[in-house]
Amino acid sequence: MLTETITTQITNALKAVADCGTVTDIFYVACGGSYALMLPNQYAVERESSSIAGQALNAAEFKARAPKRLGKGSVVILCSHSGTTPETVEAAKIARAAGALTISLTHVPGSPLDEASEHTINYTHAPMSMSAEHSPAVLARLTFGILAAREGSKLVVDIDAGLAKIGGIVDKAIADQKEAIAAYAEAHKREPVIYTMASGANYGPAYSYAICIYQEMQWIHSACIHAGEYFHGPFEITDFDVPFVQLVGVGASRSVDERALAFAQKYSQRMTVLDAKALGVDEMPASVAEYLQPLVFSSVLRAYADKLADAKGHPLSVRRYMWKMEY
Numbered sequence: 571m572l573t574e575t576i577t578t579q580i581t582n583a584l585k586a587v588a589d590c591g592t593v594t595d596i597f598y599v600a601c602g603g604s605y606a607l608m609l610p611n612q613y614a615v616e617r618e619s620s621s622i623a624g625q626a627l628n629a630a631e632f633k634a635r636a637p638k639r640l641g642k643g644s645v646v647i648l649c650s651h652s653g654t655t656p657e658t659v660e661a662a663k664i665a666r667a668a669g670a671l672t673i674s675l676t677h678v679p680g681s682p683l684d685e686a687s688e689h690t691i692n693y694t695h696a697p698m699s700m701s702a703e704h705s706p707a708v709l710a711r712l713t714f715g716i717l718a719a720r721e722g723s724k725l726v727v728d729i730d731a732g733l734a735k736i737g738g739i740v741d742k743a744i745a746d747q748k749e750a751i752a753a754y755a756e757a758h759k760r761e762p763v764i765y766t767m768a769s770g771a772n773y774g775p776a777y778s779y780a781i782c783i784y785q786e787m788q789w790i791h792s793a794c795i796h797a798g799e800y801f802h803g804p805f806e807i808t809d810f811d812v813p814f815v816q817l818v819g820v821g822a823s824r825s826v827d828e829r830a831l832a833f834a835q836k837y838s839q840r841m842t843v844l845d846a847k848a849l850g851v852d853e854m855p856a857s858v859a860e861y862l863q864p865l866v867f868s869s870v871l872r873a874y875a876d877k878l879a880d881a882k883g884h885p886l887s888v889r890r891y892m893w894k895m896e897y
């Protein structure tokens with residue numbers, strides 16, 4: 571059941587996009603886990619739009635890079651869960667000053683990001699579940715809503731149909747994976763290093779898992795390896811005892827994932843493989859499954875993270891520096 575507020579907020583933001591004289595660029599700007607949510611949207615714009623360029627940038631990089639194309643023809647979509655990350659708030663101010671239309675996602679109404687942006691969407695937050703009102707779903711609705719408004723794309727209809735099913739798909743996938751999740755947590759609770767690997771739209775959730783779950787929340791050394799880049803450096807660290815979590819997606823980049831998996835499985839005995847097909851992603855319309863699969867992966871991966879945190883006795887909420895030290 572969609573709440574009136576979130577749908578109205580999205581509708582109002584999309585109306586503003588439709589009313590713009592021209593839209594040549596969408597900049598997706600955020601930090602950390604919120605930035606990772608943007609990456610599948612950049613991917614979708616690159617795959618589907620003939621007239622709009624999509625670019626996802628860390629908010630500090632957005633300020634430093636000062637894209638020359640930023641201006642009246644730009645829509646800048648920002649996200650900060652807390653609404654307080656200074657780089658993201660400043661990016662909203664920079665975007666507005668440049669004449670861009672700013673649309674922000676935050677969980678906290680009245681937060682500095684909310685105040686700094688023309689349009690705000692206050693999404694639902696409930697890890698290990700998914701709905702059309704969770705932040706990555708809101709981003710997909712915005713991205714495909716913009717493509718509908720500016721280019722007449724019909725895919726937003728399929729996005730809505732996919733999102734109507736996504737809660738059930740995620741619940742079933744997590745239930746089906748219960749034993750695999752428990753086995754993974756036991757087998758990895760003392761690992762000092764775990765790599766993640768993915769490509770295409772799934773690079774975002776794999777990146778988020780490496781930096782937010784392993785590094786930030788579990789203090790495990792990690793890096794996210796792009797499956798296509800694996801053969802151009804990273805594969806040299808592969809060994810029988812080196813653990814990887816690999817996401818194998820549906821859609822255009824699946825062959826990139828499969829090539830990396832075939833090699834990694836030959837030399838590592840520590841591969842944890844999550845295949846979108848086994849997670850029920852194919853139940854969504856084929857036209858958009860590759861754009862919505864990150865929502866399934868991120869929810870299932872969160873279930874893996876929760877169990878690992880339990881097995882390690884290291885709660886996901888513990889930080890040494892974040893929100894405690896000056897940075």
Ligand SMILES: N[C@@H]1[C@@H](O)[C@H](O)[C@@H](COP(=O)(O)O)O[C@@H]1O
Nearest residue numbers: 602603604650651652653655782
């Ligand atoms: N895992 C994320 C971090 O990566 C991020 O830096 C921080 C602030 O993010 P936000 O701007 O979304 O509040 O929150 C979370 O802990």
